[in-house]
Amino acid sequence: VTKARVLVLGSGFAAFSFLRAIDLRWYDVTIVSPRNHFLFTPLLPSTAVGTIEFRSIIEPVRIAKGGVQYYQAACSGIDFAGQTVRCENALDDSVFTLPYDILVIGVGAANNTFNVPGVTEFAFFLKGVSDARAIRQRIIDCFERASTPGLPALDRKRLLHFVIVGGGPTGVEFAAELHDFIDEDLQGSFPLLVGEVRITLLEAMEQILNTFDTALSEYTMRHFQRQRINVVTGSSVVMVEETKVYLKDGSEIQYGLLVWSTGNAPQSLIRSLTLDKSNNHRLLVDEYLRLPAHHNVYALGDCATFPHQNIPATAQVAQQQGAYLARALNRAATRKHVGPFRAKDWGMLAYVGSNRALADLATVKGRGFTTFLFWRSAYLTRLVSWKNKILVLFDWFKTLVFGRDISRI
Numbered sequence: 024v025t026k027a028r029v030l031v032l033g034s035g036f037a038a039f040s041f042l043r044a045i046d047l048r049w050y051d052v053t054i055v056s057p058r059n060h061f062l063f064t065p066l067l068p069s070t071a072v073g074t075i076e077f078r079s080i081i082e083p084v085r086i087a088k089g090g091v092q093y094y095q096a097a098c099s100g101i102d103f104a105g106q107t108v109r110c111e112n113a114l115d116d117s118v119f120t121l122p123y124d125i126l127v128i129g130v131g132a133a134n135n136t137f138n139v140p141g142v143t144e145f146a147f148f149l150k151g152v153s154d155a156r157a158i159r160q161r162i163i164d165c166f167e168r169a170s171t172p173g174l175p176a177l178d179r180k181r182l183l184h185f186v187i188v189g190g191g192p193t194g195v196e197f198a199a200e201l202h203d204f205i206d207e208d209l210q211g212s213f214p215l216l217v218g219e220v221r222i223t224l225l226e227a228m229e230q231i232l233n234t235f236d237t238a239l240s241e242y243t244m245r246h247f248q249r250q251r252i253n254v255v256t257g258s259s260v261v262m263v264e265e266t267k268v269y270l271k272d273g274s275e276i277q278y279g280l281l282v283w284s285t286g287n288a289p290q291s292l293i294r295s296l297t298l299d300k301s302n303n304h305r306l307l308v309d310e311y312l313r314l315p316a317h318h319n320v321y322a323l324g325d326c327a328t329f330p331h332q333n334i335p336a337t338a339q340v341a342q343q344q345g346a347y348l349a350r351a352l353n354r355a356a357t358r359k360h361v362g363p364f365r366a367k368d369w370g371m372l373a374y375v376g377s378n379r380a381l382a383d384l385a386t387v388k389g390r391g392f393t394t395f396l397f398w399r400s401a402y403l404t405r406l407v408s409w410k411n412k413i414l415v416l417f418d419w420f421k422t423l424v425f426g427r428d429i430s431r432i
C-alpha cells in the first residue's frame with residue numbers, strides 16, 4: 024500500500040502532539056522545523072533565571088517517534104497547486120523542495136513589537152531557549168558590571184533596573200521568577216547591590232493579566248506591591264534605546280535589562296501566504312482545521328483560528344488540535360469519520376513568585392501557596408516525557424537545596 028505523505032511544518036505544541044498520535048501504518052510523516060526540539064514554553068520563564076535548566080524542558084524531535092523523517096529547515100513558501108513546499112536549511116544557505124499529499128501548518132507565532140522602534144535591536148524576547156539563555160546571561164552581567172569599583176552611582180542604578188514590557192502571563196511570570204532569583208540567590212552573592220535593584224512591569228492596559236479573573240489580577244497587583252515589583256499600568260512604550268525606554272506620556276526609564284513580552288505577531292511564512300486571515304493575521308480554518316480553499320492543508324495552533332470565534336493562542340489549544348487532527352486522519356485511513364474540533368477549556372495557571380500561584384479554572388479560582396503546589400503538579404504531569412518530568416523535579420529540588428547558579432558561562 025502506498026502511504027499518503029504528510030508534511031508537518033513546525034515542532035511546537037501542535038506539531039508535537041500530532042506527531043505522537045499519528046499512525047505510521049497509514050502515513051509517511053516528515054517534519055520540517057528550524058528548531059530541532061519541542062519546547063515546553065510554560066516553564067520557559069523559570070529557565071531564564073535558572074530555577075529549571077534549559078535541557079529539562081525540551082525534547083528532541085528525532086527521538087519523539089521512530090520512523091519519522093525530520094529536516095532542520097524553515098518553510099519559506101507553499102505551492103498549493105503543485106503540492107510542494109520550499110524549505111530553507113536552518114544551518115546553511117541551501118534550499119530544497121518537498122512534496123506532500125497532506126500538509127499540516129503549525130508554525131506558531133512571532134513576537135509582536137507593535138513596530139516600536141528599537142525593540143528588535145535592544146530588547147530581549149522570551150520565546151525560545153536561546154532567549155532564556157541570553158536573559159540569564161544578561162542578568163548576571165548587570166550584577167557583575169554594577170559591582171565594578173568606581174562605577175558612577177547613576178550607572179549602577181541603571182544596570183540594576185530590570186524592566187519588563189507586557190503584563191500578560193509571560194511578563195508576570197518572568198517578573199516573579201526574577202524577583203525570586205534576586206531575593207533568594209543574589210542577595211547572598213551581591214549583598215551590597217540588592218538594595219538598589221528595581222523591577223518594573225509596564226502594561227499598556229489598565230490591568231495586568233487581562234485574561235484572568237479580575238480578583239486574581241488584583242491579588243497579583245497587591246502581591247507584587249509587597250514584593251516591591253513596581254507595576255505601571257496604562258503606559259505604552261513608544262521608543263527603545265540601548266539603555267532607555269520612552270513612554271507615551273513623555274517620561275523615560277533607564278534600564279539594565281529590557282524584556283519584551285507583548286503577545287503574538289504572524290510568522291513570516293504566514294504573512295507571505297495570500298489566504299484568508301483573521302484581523303490578527305491568523306489563517307482562517309474550518310471546523311475540521313482545514314483551509315477552506317485547500318482541503319488537504321490543515322493549520323493548527325497559534326497560526327490559525329476560526330472565522331467567527333477567535334481561538335485562544337495557547338499551548339493547551341494547540342496540543343488538543345494536534346491530537347484531534349492525528350485522530351481524524353487515523354480514522355479517515357480506515358474510512359471512519361470524526362466530528363468537528365471542539366476545544367476543551369482546562370483553565371489557566373500562572374506563577375506569581377514567592378511560592379504563590381494563580382489558578383483560573385471553570386469551577387475554582389485559586390491563589391496562594393496551595394495553588395502553587397497545584398501549579399507545580401499540573402505542569403509536571405503535562406511535561407511530554409518521563410525524562411523531562413524527572414529532570415524538572417530534580418531541578419526544583421536542586422534549587423531548593425543549593426539555590427540557582429550565578430556563574431557566567
Ligand SMILES: Cc1cc2nc3c(=O)[nH]c(=O)nc-3n(C[C@H](O)[C@H](O)[C@H](O)COP(=O)(O)OP(=O)(O)OC[C@H]3O[C@@H](n4cnc5c(N)ncnc54)[C@H](O)[C@@H]3O)c2cc1C
Pocket residue numbers: 032033034035036037038055056057058064065066067068096097098099129130131132149150151192193290292323324325326336337338339340341372
Ligand atoms: C514564555 C511562554 C510561556 C507560555 N506559557 C503558556 C502557558 O502557561 N499555557 C499555555 O497554554 N500557553 C502558554 N504559552 C503559549 C504557548 O507556548 C503557545 O500557544 C504554543 O506554543 C502554540 O503552539 P504552536 O504549535 O502553535 O506553536 P509553537 O509551540 O510556537 O511552535 C511553532 C513551531 O514552528 C516552527 N516554525 C516557525 N517558523 C517555521 C517555518 N517557517 N517553517 C517550519 N517551522 C517553523 C518553530 O520553530 C516551532 O517549532 C506560552 C508561551 C511562551 C512564549
